[in-house]
Amino acid sequence: TEMFGLYALSGKATAFMGPALLAWVTVAFDSQRAGMATIIVFLIVGLCLLAGVPDQRGENTGASKVGR
Structure with a gap:
């Protein structure tokens, strides 16, 4: 998607x-x-740019298993 396009362009x-x-x-x-x-x-x-990326994937999987 657009993130892979941005990754390829920056590379x-x-x-x-x-x-x-x-x-x-x-x-x-x-x-x-x-x-x-x-x-x-x-x-x-690159490390500074990477630090600004939110890590929402782990939060979403943990929240979906708590309610079960």
């Missing part, structure tokens, strides 16, 4: 952004450590 968008940013930062700062730090930034941003 394609970051597929070129990550390596391009890593290469640019590595060349700009002349340090592979600085380039790899961009990967950590991407992981932290």
Whole structure:
């Protein structure tokens, strides 16, 4: 559904952004450590976005079994 479409779009968008940013930062700062730090930034941003997603699936299954 639309969530899988958003997942596919975000995957394609970051597929070129990550390596391009890593290469640019590595060349700009002349340090592979600085380039790899961009990967950590991407992981932290993804974790923050994931933290905002509600987990309603577990609440719905638990509520339906309580009434039985």
